[in-house]
Amino acid sequence: MSEPERDTPHVPAPSLWPIGFAIGIACVLVGLVVSVPALIVGALITLVFGFLWVRDLFGKHPVRSAASGEPTPAVATVGDVDQNVDRATFLSLATIGVGGLIGAGITLPVLGFGVLPSFVGDGIETKDVDLGPISNFPEGEYVIATYLEDPDQGEVTRRTAFIRNNGRTEDDVPSFTTLFSRCVHLGCPVQPNGPIDEEARQEVNGVELRPVLAASFGCPCHGGLYDSEGNRSAGPPVRSLDRYEFSIKDGNLILGRLFSVGDVEGTGAKARISKYYRAYPGVHVDGIEKWLYPIPTPGSTS
Amino acid sequence: MALPDSHPGVDELMATKSTRRRQLEAVALYPVDWVEERSGLVGYTKWFLFRKVPSDISWAQTLGAASLTAFLVQAITGVVLAFYYKPDPASAYASVQNITEEVTLGWLVRGMHKWGASVFIILMFFHMARTFLFGAYKYPRELNWIIGVLLLVLGMAEGFTGYLLPWDNTAYWATVVGININATGPIVGPFLAQFLQGGLNIGPDTLSKFYALHMLLLPGGIMALIGLHLYLVVRLGVTSPPWSATAAGRMRPETNGAREGLIRTPAPAPPDGNGDGDG
Numbered sequence: 001m002s003e004p005e006r007d008t009p010h011v012p013a014p015s016l017w018p019i020g021f022a023i024g025i026a027c028v029l030v031g032l033v034v035s036v037p038a039l040i041v042g043a044l045i046t047l048v049f050g051f052l053w054v055r056d057l058f059g060k061h062p063v064r065s066a067a068s069g070e071p072t073p074a075v076a077t078v079g080d081v082d083q084n085v086d087r088a089t090f091l092s093l094a095t096i097g098v099g100g101l102i103g104a105g106i107t108l109p110v111l112g113f114g115v116l117p118s119f120v121g122d123g124i125e126t127k128d129v130d131l132g133p134i135s136n137f138p139e140g141e142y143v144i145a146t147y148l149e150d151p152d153q154g155e156v157t158r159r160t161a162f163i164r165n166n167g168r169t170e171d172d173v174p175s176f177t178t179l180f181s182r183c184v185h186l187g188c189p190v191q192p193n194g195p196i197d198e199e200a201r202q203e204v205n206g207v208e209l210r211p212v213l214a215a216s217f218g219c220p221c222h223g224g225l226y227d228s229e230g231n232r233s234a235g236p237p238v239r240s241l242d243r244y245e246f247s248i249k250d251g252n253l254i255l256g257r258l259f260s261v262g263d264v265e266g267t268g269a270k271a272r273i274s275k276y277y278r279a280y281p282g283v284h285v286d287g288i289e290k291w292l293y294p295i296p297t298p299g300s301t302s
Numbered sequence: 303m304a305l306p307d308s309h310p311g312v313d314e315l316m317a318t319k320s321t322r323r324r325q326l327e328a329v330a331l332y333p334v335d336w337v338e339e340r341s342g343l344v345g346y347t348k349w350f351l352f353r354k355v356p357s358d359i360s361w362a363q364t365l366g367a368a369s370l371t372a373f374l375v376q377a378i379t380g381v382v383l384a385f386y387y388k389p390d391p392a393s394a395y396a397s398v399q400n401i402t403e404e405v406t407l408g409w410l411v412r413g414m415h416k417w418g419a420s421v422f423i424i425l426m427f428f429h430m431a432r433t434f435l436f437g438a439y440k441y442p443r444e445l446n447w448i449i450g451v452l453l454l455v456l457g458m459a460e461g462f463t464g465y466l467l468p469w470d471n472t473a474y475w476a477t478v479v480g481i482n483i484n485a486t487g488p489i490v491g492p493f494l495a496q497f498l499q500g501g502l503n504i505g506p507d508t509l510s511k512f513y514a515l516h517m518l519l520l521p522g523g524i525m526a527l528i529g530l531h532l533y534l535v536v537r538l539g540v541t542s543p544p545w546s547a548t549a550a551g552r553m554r555p556e557t558n559g560a561r562e563g564l565i566r567t568p569a570p571a572p573p574d575g576n577g578d579g580d581g
Contacts, residue, residue: 033493292488
């Protein structure tokens with residue numbers, strides 16, 4: 001591609017400022033999603049490199065004057081041409097610049113609207129669920145609790161929890177095992193392995209409660225198997241079943257936010273649970289693989 | 303497929319035509335000429351359709367056109383289905399039942415769209431296999447292979463987003479699994495899943511988002527890429543099969559006898575300097 005007879009110095013020299021400018025814009029976009037400090041750093045990078053770029057384009061650059069000052073005729077010709085095309089070049093650059101600004105002004109808000117709502121917490125707040133009096137949960141026995149997380153949105157928010165009353169801990173605090181039914185392999189509904197006592201089925205405030213003799217939990221999709229504490233005992237899951245935070249208000253069992261569990265040592269009221277921010281199914285929360293997922297699931301930490 | 307520009311004896315044939323026939327032809331061709339003079343579209347259409355192709359091509363080279371036809375069937379049936387489909391959790395399932403059970407010929411159009419989706423993907427794979435096995439991805443057609451791969455990815459994305467729309471249990475749980483597979487991607491995975499379902503679980507936003515992706519964004523991308531794909535096919539020509547006795551591709555005058563495309567036998571420079579194909 002090289003044409004020696006036209007090999008003249010590039011005037012002005014190719015600028016690296018646009019690359020820094022682009023990196024700054026990228027930092028701003030990432031910062032909008034991840035954190036405010038990154039946003040500020042990105043904005044600073046953008047401003048600095050943008051200023052340098054603009055100065056480079058329109059200012060008297062030392063390279064330019066040095067090149068046109070050279071006495072060789074070829075460069076002198078280039079200088080003459082430069083004088084003649086200055087207006088055209090300026091208009092081209094102005095058209096590109098103004099067009100780019102208008103385009104960015106239209107595109108960025110639209111892109112933001114398309115992408116950002118998924119990340120700033122819209123639609124990911126979980127509501128507390130009232131499962132009714134704790135007397136409905138016999139000690140040492142699992143109960144399948146099925147409820148609508150958001151009755152306004154209907155069936156699509158139907159969730160299932162496996163609740164076991166463990167009595168009281170050594171510190172005399174009520175203890176419940178509160179497993180979320182979604183498999184931590186890829187999110188299918190886990191089933192309790194054991195007979196369901198349909199006779200004892202009851203409905204409390206729209207929550208369906210069915211006692212079950214569950215020795216383990218199995219997933220119908222890909223064969224994941226969990227023991228009675230939610231620990232993975234076989235199959236593809238990478239951690240233990242997710243659990244709910246819970247509280248007791250006026251004698252009622254209230255389910256709160258979900259969290260992820262690395263593994264559980266011990267059983268029942270003596271269980272020691274390694275607790276992590278809620279992660280998507282299939283995502284490691286502990287071990288060496290957790291380094292592949294450095295960012296907590298959006299909305300899980302707020 | 304290949305029409306000769308001129309043929310020995312055509313002029314003699316024209317001379318024998320009756321005056322009346324020539325007048326009729328002039329009347330028929332007048333609107334075509336009118337459009338051509340004002341747009342040049344007739345020339346472009348000829349450039350697109352009336353191309354020279356290797357003499358030993360076979361049905362194997364029709365798989366691309368078959369994929370295109372399958373996509374057009376999906377596009378047309380999809381538009382008609384959108385007349386009756388309601389992308390809202392409360393009514394999506396019922397509207398699909400309505401299409402299948404109540405709307406006249408709805409069962410047929412929905413069936414065409416459902417089974418046609420698989421046909422489209424399968425034909426793209428066959429087309430890809432033909433291109434690979436015939437070596438038709440080699441210079442200068444690498445870019446067209448890349449565009450084809452993007453088309454395959456977009457086609458699969460169409461399948462993924464379309465699968466949720468019937469809003470039955472299969473659709474719901476398959477999409478749960480599909481989104482969570484996305485989430486297992488290192489570093490970007492959770493962001494991707496978060497974008498796709500717009501929350502920590504599939505909800506109403508997921509359905510309308512998948513609907514918009516399925517019928518606006520992805521088909522638009524596919525149409526644009528098909529345009530590029532076809533442009534490159536016309537520009538670069540059809541590759542002759544590996545067992546072809548003649549060298550493939552258009553003459554490249556600047557390299558004295560070498561040809562574009564798949565080169566098997568170095569062709570001797572023709573004495574008159576004319577190629578046997580015009581691309």
